[in-house]
Amino acid sequence: MDRLSLTFSALADPTRRAILARLSSGAASVNEIAAPFSMSLPAISKHLKVLERAQLIARGKEAQWRPCELKAEPLREADAWIEQYRQMWEERFDRLDAYLMELQAKSAEGKVAPGAPSTKPAVAKRAKTTKTKKRKP
């Protein structure tokens, strides 16, 4: 299986995401990792194997312990993939911004009812800092 698929499918489980979260604050033994969960040790062991295959963790050997350490590299690749789509969800705000800017314009002309919400600063400001991409008509 390709690396991206391995990464995403490793992340597609809340237990495994929780394990990564735990490891983000330092390496840990299998028992330490298992402690917060209400499942058997072998189940955790299997999850760790999945994470290891995805290279999201690396394991050491110290006496009878196999400490696990987080390896973020695959996350970087996953992030790079998702990154491609960033503007797709930013666009949404752009259109909202455009709409709100228009409202403001009208407001300046005194065409909006007195009680209309003030949409000016927080959101409309984003229109300047967000890159826009045109969508097909």
Added chain:
Amino acid sequence: MDRLSLTFSALADPTRRAILARLSSGAASVNEIAAPFSMSLPAISKHLKVLERAQLIARGKEAQWRPCELKAEPLREADAWIEQYRQMWEERFDRLDAYLMELQAKSAEGKVAPGAPSTKPAVAKRAKTTKTKKRKP
């Protein structure tokens, strides 16, 4: 299943990622989507159902066509999750940079053997250009 798990497991398949890529350049019918692949139409239909359940696509109805449209919102959530780990993979480069900068310093003092590899520009420069992703203002 929780939304993040749905999203990641939907992304954990190259066919589905390719479908999303196709849809990022505009909506398409099932047949159009299926064209590039060498698998049966029902297989594609199933993939679309997975994407739909994860809310990565939305479907319309026009005559006998059910056009698919990309919805990036879940990607934004996935991105936000991964974001937590960003510094984990940036740190790594920071340390590498620090090390290489140090090497350069020694090199400047003439303490490195004549044949030593020149590590100067390409990598050490990264220390300045490594982008810490733009966060919300």
Added chain:
DNA sequence: TTTGTATTTAACCATATGGTTTAATACGTT
């Protein structure tokens, strides 16, 4: 109404996933 096109459903198959319980293994300590 018949035919053609687009798409989904049904039934089936093989393999993967996530869990269990019961051993087995590996190492440090007594």
Added chain:
DNA sequence: AACGTATTAAACCATATGGTTAAATACAAA
């Protein structure tokens, strides 16, 4: 050597996944 602890392996089970082919459905056009 025997024991205790940490971890994995084996065998098993239920359900999910990713694919197939054949049939059913929905709509447009002739």
